[in-house]
Amino acid sequence: MDKIKVLYVEDDPDWREGLQSFFFGHEKIELYACASSIEECFVMLHTNPADIVVMDSMLSDHKASGLDATLDISVQYPHVKVIMLSSLEDDDEIFYEAFMNGAYDYLYKNEFEKLPDVICAAMHNQGSKYGDRLRRMVYEKKKSLLSNGDRQLLIMICEGKNQTQISQELHVSLAAVKKHVGRIMKKFNWEQSSIELAVKCQKWGLLEVDSDEKE
Template identity: 70%
Template structure:
C-alpha cells in the first residue's frame, strides 16, 4: 500500500519539528515536506504533488492566510485535500470560510493527535467531512450579501477593469464607483484590496447570475 503524501504548512519551527516527529510513528503517512510560507507551499506542490496539505492559518510572512491559500490550492489542485490546523477556536467566520474555500476538515492544534485519523478519512471521502450542506449554507449567506449591481461591479473588476474604466462603462461618476466599492467591502468586513475580494467572490461562484 502506497503511503499518503502529506505537506505541512507552518511558520513556527517548533510546530514543524513536533509534527514531523509525531508522524514518524505512522507508517502509512509520508510527511515528505514542510513549508514555512504560502509561497514555499506552492513551490513544493508544483514540484512534488501532495495527497493532503495540513495548513496553519496565521502565517507571518504575508497578508494572505492559510484560509486564502486553501482556496488557491483546491482551485489549482482539486485532488488535494486540505486540513486546517490552527489555534483559532472561537472564530465562526474563519471556520465557515475555510469550508467555503474547500477545506476537508478543521482541527485545533490541541487536537493534533487526531491528524492521522483525519488524514485517513480525507483519503477515503470525495468531499468535505461536513458534506455539501454546510458549504451550501455558507455560500447562501455570502451570496445574500451581494445584489445584482454588486455582482456586476465585481465581475468587471475580475475582468481587470480599473474603477475609472468601470465608471465610464456604467456611465456613472468615479466617486459613485468608489462609494459602491466601499459598501461592498463593508458588507464582507474586508480590509484588503477590492480586487482580491472580487477574485475570491469569483472563485466562490458568487458572481453568477441568479437562476430563473
C-alpha cells in the first residue's frame, strides 16, 4: 500500500527538522518534503504533488500567510487536503478563517502528536468532523456583511478598475467611491489593500450578486 505523501510548510527550521524526525520510518505516512515559504510550497505542489499539506498558520512571507496559502491551495488544488498547524491558541478569527479558506482540520503545535491520526483521517474521509459545518457558518456570516452594491464594487476592483474609473462608470463622485470602499474594509476589519480584500472575497465565493437581495 502506498504511503500518504505529506508536504510540510513551515518557516521555522527547528519545527521542520522536528517533524521530519517525528515521521521518519512511519508505516503509513511519508513526509517527503518541507517547504520554508509559500513560493516553495507551490513549486513543490506543481512538480511533486502531495496528498496532504500540513501548513503553519502564520508564515513570515511579507505578502502572504499560511491562511492565504491554504485558500490558494483549495482553489488551485482542490484534491489536496490542508491541515493547519498553529502556535496561536485562543484566536477564534484565525481558527474560523482557516476553515473558511478550505482547511480540513486545525491542530495546535502542542498537540502535534495527533497529526498521524488526523492525516490518515483526511486521506480516507471526504469531509472533516466539523470543518464543512464551520465553513458554511463562516461563509454565511461573511456573506451577510456584503450588500449587492458592495459586491458590485468589489467585482469592479477585481476587474482592475481604479476608484476614478469606478466613479465614472457608476456616475458617482470619487469621494463616494472612497467612502464606500472604506465602509467595506471596516466591515471586515481589513487593514490591507482593497484589491487584496476584493480578490479574497472572490476566492471565498462571496461576490455572486443575489438577484432577490435588496439594497
